Amino acid sequence: MDSFAALSLFDMLSGLRRGDFSAVELTRACLARVERLEPALHTLITYTPELALEQAGAADRRYAEWRRDDPSAAWNLPPLLGIPVMIKDVLCLKGVRTTCGSKILENFIPPYTATAVQRLLDAGVAVVGKSNTDEYAMGSSTENSAYGPTHNPWDLQRVPGGSSGGSAAAVAARLVPLATGTDTGGSIRQPASYCGVTGLKPTYGRVSRYGLVAYGSSLDAVGGFARSAAEVALMVHTMAGHDPLDSTSAALPVPSYGLEGASLKGVRIGVPAEYFIEGIQPEVEQAVRAAITQMERLGAAVQPVSLPHTAYALPVYYLIAPAEASANLARYDGVRFGLRESGDAMWDVFFHSRGAGFGPEVKRRIMLGTYALSAGYYDAYYGQAQKVRTLIKQDFEQAFDMVDMVACPVAPSTAFKLGEHTDDPLAMYLEDVFTLPANLAGVPGLTFPVGFDARGLPVGMQLMGPHYKEDSLLRAAHAYQHVTDWHMRSPDLSI
Amino acid sequence: MSLTQAEVEHIAQLARLDLTEEEKARYREQLSAILDYAARLRELDTSHITPTASVLAASLPLREDEVRPGLSLQDVLSNAPQAEERQFRVPPVLE
Numbered sequence: 001m002d003s004f005a006a007l008s009l010f011d012m013l014s015g016l017r018r019g020d021f022s023a024v025e026l027t028r029a030c031l032a033r034v035e036r037l038e039p040a041l042h043t044l045i046t047y048t049p050e051l052a053l054e055q056a057g058a059a060d061r062r063y064a065e066w067r068r069d070d071p072s073a074a075w076n077l078p079p080l081l082g083i084p085v086m087i088k089d090v091l092c093l094k095g096v097r098t099t100c101g102s103k104i105l106e107n108f109i110p111p112y113t114a115t116a117v118q119r120l121l122d123a124g125v126a127v128v129g130k131s132n133t134d135e136y137a138m139g140s141s142t143e144n145s146a147y148g149p150t151h152n153p154w155d156l157q158r159v160p161g162g163s164s165g166g167s168a169a170a171v172a173a174r175l176v177p178l179a180t181g182t183d184t185g186g187s188i189r190q191p192a193s194y195c196g197v198t199g200l201k202p203t204y205g206r207v208s209r210y211g212l213v214a215y216g217s218s219l220d221a222v223g224g225f226a227r228s229a230a231e232v233a234l235m236v237h238t239m240a241g242h243d244p245l246d247s248t249s250a251a252l253p254v255p256s257y258g259l260e261g262a263s264l265k266g267v268r269i270g271v272p273a274e275y276f277i278e279g280i281q282p283e284v285e286q287a288v289r290a291a292i293t294q295m296e297r298l299g300a301a302v303q304p305v306s307l308p309h310t311a312y313a314l315p316v317y318y319l320i321a322p323a324e325a326s327a328n329l330a331r332y333d334g335v336r337f338g339l340r341e342s343g344d345a346m347w348d349v350f351f352h353s354r355g356a357g358f359g360p361e362v363k364r365r366i367m368l369g370t371y372a373l374s375a376g377y378y379d380a381y382y383g384q385a386q387k388v389r390t391l392i393k394q395d396f397e398q399a400f401d402m403v404d405m406v407a408c409p410v411a412p413s414t415a416f417k418l419g420e421h422t423d424d425p426l427a428m429y430l431e432d433v434f435t436l437p438a439n440l441a442g443v444p445g446l447t448f449p450v451g452f453d454a455r456g457l458p459v460g461m462q463l464m465g466p467h468y469k470e471d472s473l474l475r476a477a478h479a480y481q482h483v484t485d486w487h488m489r490s491p492d493l494s495i
Numbered sequence: 496m497s498l499t500q501a502e503v504e505h506i507a508q509l510a511r512l513d514l515t516e517e518e519k520a521r522y523r524e525q526l527s528a529i530l531d532y533a534a535r536l537r538e539l540d541t542s543h544i545t546p547t548a549s550v551l552a553a554s555l556p557l558r559e560d561e562v563r564p565g566l567s568l569q570d571v572l573s574n575a576p577q578a579e580e581r582q583f584r585v586p587p588v589l590e
Contacts, residue, residue, distance in 0.1 A: 111570035204550050218549050247555050315533040326510060333511070335583050340576035346588040347511075355513025363512055367503075367522055368529060370510040384536050386546030391539070393547055425525055426532060442550030467550075 004029040005174035009083065009231040012177060016063060016082045023059035023082025027052050027126050030084040034128060034175050037493055040156055043170040044129040045089045045147045046097050055126040056082055062124065079238055081124030086170050086179040089130035090137050091117050091222070092211040096127075100213050101135040101145040101163075104332050104339045104357030114211025115246065116180065116222045116239040123238045128176055132166030135359045136329065137187055137215045139163050140431040143422055144361045151418070152194060153491040154457055158415040161191030161431075164225070168195040171225040173493055178226050178235045182212060184219045185317050186411075186435025189447040192225055193410035193460025196449040198477065198487060199225045200232045203467045204442035205250040207236070208243030214328040216321040217248075219439040228487050229448060229477035233257035236470065255471050262475035262482075264298040269463075269476075270305030270403035275434055281413040287451030287459040288409045291480065295407070298479055305403055307395040310437055312388050317436040318429055319372045319385035325362075326369030332357065364425060393441040396464070404472055405465040409434055410447050414457035438464050446473040449486040458486075496534070497527045 004026060007015065015021055031049050038044060059082035066077055087093055090100050092110035099105045113121070121127075134144035142150045142165030150165040152158040153173040160169040164181030168191035171179050181188035183201035192199025200223045207222040214220065222239060226232035237257040243249045271292060276285055296302045334340035334353030341352035358366070372381040399406060411431055421428040438445040443464050450461040463473045481487050503523045507514045514522070568581060577584040 108574055111566055111573055244558065248549070248551060250551075251556060309539075312536060312539065315536050318529060319533055319536075330511075334576060335585055336571075337574035338576075343586060346586050349586055350511040351513040354511055358512070360518075363514070363518070364522060364525060366510050366512065367506050368526055371498075371502075371506050371526065371530075374506065374509060380537075381530075381533065383546060384541060385533075386548060387541035387544040388536050388539055389547040390544050391541075393550060426528055429529075440550075 002029060002033050005033055008228070009177040009226060009234065012083060017077070019063070019067065023056040023063070023126065024053060026082060027056035027084050030128060030176060037173055037175065040151060041153060041169055041173055042148055042150050043131055043166040043173070043175060044086070045099055045101065045132050045145070045166070046130040048096055048127055048129050051096065052084060052126040052128045059124050059126065078122065078124035079234060080120065083125050083178060084128050084176045085120060085125045086128055086131040086167055086176050087117055088164050088167050088180050088182055089133050090182055090213045091180060092213070093117050093127065093130070096130060098130065098213070099147070100137070101133040101147060102357065102359065102362070103146040104353070106339065108337055110211070112211060115208035115243045117211065119239050120180070131164070131170060131179060134163035134165070135362050136213070136325070137163040137182055137184055138325070138361050138365055140186070140190060140428055141416070141421065142166065143418065144359060146359055149418055152415050153493060154196065155415065155455070158417055158457070159194065161194035161415065163187040165191045167225050168192055168197055168199065171195070171197045171227065172491060174490060177231060178224060180222065180224045183221050183223055183439065184216045185321060185439050186432045188223050188225065189435050189445050189462055190411050190431065192447040193458065194415040196458025196460070196486070196489065197225050197227055198229050198232050198446070198448040199223065200236050200470065200474070201438065201445045202236055202240060202470050203250070203444045205248050206254070206444070206468065206470065207239045208246040208249045210243055210245035216324040217328060218324060219321060221439070228481050229446070229474045230259050233259060233474045250468065252468060257471050257474055259475055259478040262478040264295050264300040264476055264479045267300045267405070267476055268403040269295060269300045269302050270399055270406040271302060272305050272307045272310065272399070272406050272408055274307050274310035275408035279412060280409060281453065283453040284409050284413060284459050288407070288461045291450035291461050292407050294484065295476070295480055298483065303403065305399045305406060307399055307406070307437065309388065309391045309395050313392055313436040313440055314429060314433055316385045316388045316392065316440060317432070318368070319381050320389065322365040322369030323372045323382050324369070326366045326373065329362070329366055361425070389440050392437055396437070396441045396443055400466045405463050405469070405476060408462050410460040410462045411435070414453045414455070414459055434462065443467055444470045444473060446477055448477045448481065449489070451486060496530055498523050498530070
């Protein structure tokens with residue numbers, strides 16, 4: 001493996017501070033690895049090597065100033081200075097094409113930058129590219145990207161999960177130490193599980209959604225991927241916090257995500273029976289149960305809990321998310337931005353542009369959401385789904401009266417084959433059965449690797465906690481990762 | 496339940512989506528299956544449950560209505576498929 005690819009984020013940061021290598025050298029090594037592996041993996045929609053080198057050059061100048069002026073004060077360096085990252089292609093970066101994996105935005109150049117991305121830029125990152133995603137983040141495999149699927153680094157015949165599959169695969173393949181993701185129904189946690197990396201979906205409202213192209217506005221969350229909990233903690237902490245440009249962003253202080261001395265002693269972990277259902281791949285259940293036992297040995301108090309409405313999360317989500325999507329995607333009309341197909345009258349332009357520009361899954365969800373919101377069906381579908389959403393939220397509130405967090409599988413199986421579910425949308429939706437409830441309740445979810453199946457595919461575990469308790473989840477995962485090495489394993493990419 | 500062809504066409508009309516005959520047939524079948532699956536929500540008695548539109552507990556913040564700089568006209572028009580002077584150009588809206 002390339003020598004830089006073996007380094008952790010913290011190795012990179014200390015190497016840069018010591019001057020063992022420059023940010024430009026680190027970025028060049030990263031670009032070389034991307035160029036070697038990208039033909040097999042296809043993690044990116046837009047590759048931005050010039051931008052990355054320019055930002056790395058600026059980082060080196062900053063390090064040089066710091067060394068000259070005050071090398072003792074490491075704290076006044078931006079926290080991610082000179083670190084190469086990828087940005088999921090649903091987050092706007094001014095001047096760089098943002099497609100959302102859709103043909104309809106093939107030539108869209110955003111005139112502003114998302115707040116979460118701006119905070120990473122302010123922290124000193126070098127952006128290597130915009131990573132692949134299912135179109136408008138709608139999917140569980142990255143096969144719905146209009147720019148072709150991403151391949152799982154552990155088995156190139158398999159999907160990386162989705163929708164943030166490009167970012168998850170890139171971190172798994174050690175192309176970059178950090179990549180952003182977004183999660184509306186599992187789009188960070190499920191690909192993190194399939195690719196054997198650590199992924200954090202923060203509490204709804206913890207990270208600003210300004211500049212995130214909207215899919216399901218009451219569900220969308222911005223987060224990220226890294227190899228370990230400690231690394232993803234630094235990234236998400238950088239992005240988190242109140243933003244006046246997003247009225248749903250929480251006006252609460254973000255506590256330190258410092259994980260020094262993190263311990264599981266006395267942490268109350270609930271195990272919800274509803275997440276260990278029939279049909280789950282036996283190796284997934286075994287690996288997750290083994291990890292829970294390990295956490296118990298590390299001092300956690302494990303007890304059963306019930307989240308009784310879990311089985312209803314799937315129908316609730318697949319009414320609410322498409323309903324919100326059908327409203328959000330009404331803006332793509334071929335007038336102000338995006339693809340325009342010609343037509344004699346304005347109406348024809350709307351129909352033709354949307355018909356030609358959106359892919360099959362996006363059209364399916366727009367149709368479903370439009371139906372659920374239409375006169376005569378609103379109460380029976382959308383209204384009922386919003387009421388059952390309340391019950392799902394209450395399940396978590398009751399569980400968190402008794403425990404600090406719950407531990408469960410991320411997905412019923414490990415990564416499936418490309419093309420395996422593309423003809424059956426309902427089968428694809430079932431991949432999300434364990435990740436949807438966190439979005440409906442707005443609670444944070446953290447996924448990290450806890451083993452492998454017989455085919456050598458990673459198995460992930462999910463921790464979910466009360467609102468704004470990302471720090472508790474990160475500390476628990478860090479304590480587990482301190483004594484295990486699943487998160488250190490790398491796929492064989494001698495291709 | 497099974498959606499009719501007319502219902503599928505009505506939804507596509509509401510959503511301003513051109514669909515081919517093949518797409519209409521496929522969505523008719525797939526949406527019917529998904530809505531069948533969703534019908535299990537009716538098993539639950541929700542007559543006394545308040546719907547959740549947002550998980551946020553706090554009320555939404557207000558701010559002073561101050562004049563602030565926004566995007567420049569050039570930025571606003573930079574992605575327009577067709578623009579003319581200070582405007583987006585579109586085909587006729589009225590006959």
